[in-house]
Amino acid sequence: MLQVSFANQNFNSFYTIIPFEENQTNITITGGKGGTGKTLIATALAVELAKNNKVLLVDADVEGPDAHHLLSAKLKKKADVSLNIPVITEEECIRCGRCYKACKQNALEFVLGRAPLFIEEQCTGCMACHLICPADAIKKEPRVIGSISEAKAHGLTLVSGDLVPQQKESSPLINAMKRYIQTKKTDYNIMDTASGTHCSVIAALIGTDLALAVTEPTPLGAHDLELILKLAKELDIPGAIVLNKKGVASDKSIQKLSKKYDAPIIANLPYSPKIMETYCHGVPLEHKEVTALARILEGL
Ligand code: SF4
Numbered sequence: 159m160l161q162v163s164f165a166n167q168n169f170n171s172f173y174t175i176i177p178f179e180e181n182q183t184n185i186t187i188t189g190g191k192g193g194t195g196k197t198l199i200a201t202a203l204a205v206e207l208a209k210n211n212k213v214l215l216v217d218a219d220v221e222g223p224d225a226h227h228l229l230s231a232k233l234k235k236k237a238d239v240s241l242n243i244p245v246i247t248e249e250e251c252i253r254c255g256r257c258y259k260a261c262k263q264n265a266l267e268f269v270l271g272r273a274p275l276f277i278e279e280q281c282t283g284c285m286a287c288h289l290i291c292p293a294d295a296i297k298k299e300p301r302v303i304g305s306i307s308e309a310k311a312h313g314l315t316l317v318s319g320d321l322v323p324q325q326k327e328s329s330p331l332i333n334a335m336k337r338y339i340q341t342k343k344t345d346y347n348i349m350d351t352a353s354g355t356h357c358s359v360i361a362a363l364i365g366t367d368l369a370l371a372v373t374e375p376t377p378l379g380a381h382d383l384e385l386i387l388k389l390a391k392e393l394d395i396p397g398a399i400v401l402n403k404k405g406v407a408s409d410k411s412i413q414k415l416s417k418k419y420d421a422p423i424i425a426n427l428p429y430s431p432k433i434m435e436t437y438c439h440g441v442p443l444e445h446k447e448v449t450a451l452a453r454i455l456e457g458l
């Protein structure tokens with residue numbers, strides 16, 4: 159089994175740009191709000207593209223990966239992903255307190271007259287404490303933070319990340335997944351992110367060719383869509399919108415955001431109990447809007 163580790167990471171490694179192969183198209187399916195149908199669209203689009211292309215679907219929603227359920231795919235573990243954490247040797251510590259001051263995560267508690275107390279749940283593995291320690295009292299020890307699994311289904315390859323419960327930082331796992339998929343020869347990488355605009359979503363977005371934001375016509379949908387489009391703009395990534403559940407309310411606010419951020423609405427899926435049914439039965443959605451979307455992306 160492959161062991162992916164970050165033994166020599168520096169402070170900024172969470173945001174390291176992991177390049178993709180130049181001859182691949184990388185599309186990140188994202189959207190600030192949860193429950194908008196990101197995974198539904200990502201799986202449906204990947205299956206549609208896989209009819210004419212070599213496609214990798216990457217489930218980067220590592221705190222609750224579920225693309226395999228929608229594809230009824232059986233995952234097989236391919237790699238553990240580990241991150242270094244600090245181990246303090248009490249006898250070597252000169253009680254200077256530098257590590258405690260350097261730790262931005264409050265993972266080290268300074269205890270008078272003793273070596274600092276380490277709170278593992280808070281640690282992101284940045285190793286600032288190790289680098290700053292004047293007595294070389296802080297060593298590195300690898301800790302498994304997650305795993306990467308793979309499955310074949312519906313003509314595509316699914317790569318899925320799974321974060322160990324209680325793990326604070328998911329970006330290193332996302333970056334490990336991006337390195338892992340570099341070993342694959344594909345035409346399209348479709349990456350399904352977690353909801354929100356936090357660091358694991360940023361890690362997934364960096365280096366992608368297109369941020370496809372899935373939203374719904376609700377005030378919360380519009381609010382979170384604006385956040386993700388702002389983020390894409392900040393990262394200099396072109397954005398486009400898939401409007402899901404069209405018809406449940408006015409979509410004027412979505413159209414306004416589309417204009418404001420120069421992100422065209424390139425697919426509209428109506429709210430339909432039938433769509434929800436396919437979701438519940440683990441069957442990839444087939445819909446003319448998804449077929450049209452795949453053809454648009456093939457033509458880019
Ligand atoms: S920086 Fe090193 S020597 Fe100073 S308190 Fe931390 S572990 Fe001890």
Ligand code: SF4
Nearest residue numbers: 261281282284285287
């Ligand atoms: S590795 Fe980073 S987060 Fe963890 S204790 Fe050291 S300074 Fe804090």
